Amino acid sequence: MAGSAGPTGFEEYAVARGPWLQRVAFLLSGDAHLAQDLAQSTLVQAHRSWKRVQAADDPNAYVRRILVNELRTLQRRRSWSEVVSDEPATLRLAPAGDDVEVGVVQRLEVERLLGRLSPRARAVLTLRYLEDLPATEVADLLGLSPSSVRSATSRALTRLAEITSTEAHDDDR
Incomplete structure (x- = not known):
């Protein structure tokens, strides 16, 4: 793997679990654009802590905690405000079944x-x-x-x- 590509397994995890992460971020935030930002910042944090993520009993739970912490941090910032819109969200969840x-x-x-x-x-x-x-x-x-x-x-x-x-x-x- 190239030097800047990151620890072994992270890329596979990010590709495989990215859609799940974005879906959860969207459902938590209610904003498709914010969900993309949250998913990206969560993956950045997961990459930085990849050895701990891999060593966790449940890597998805570890990453979910990172996501929730990222959202909570964002909500605490003074610039956070929720704007209610009548426009439908642009992110569509993949169907199951x-x-x-x-x-x-x-x-x-x-x-x-x-x-x-x-x-x-x-x-x-x-x-x-x-x-x-x-x-x-x-x-x-x-x-x-x-x-x-x-x-x-x-x-x-x-x-x-x-x-x-x-x-x-x-x-x-």
């Missing part, structure tokens, strides 16, 4: 609904249900207590139910 059309529609709906939530609610639901992490791990990643994660999850699910109920009621008119 056999029925591509249904998978695409479902993923677009998930993107849209997550975009209606606060950043914290979006992060909790993304990590709990889309990344399938236990509440204790989500709490650790977000710097919350497990009970705060459970409460935030409950409130976010209630909010989603309200949104879908309101939309269904509006559609009936």
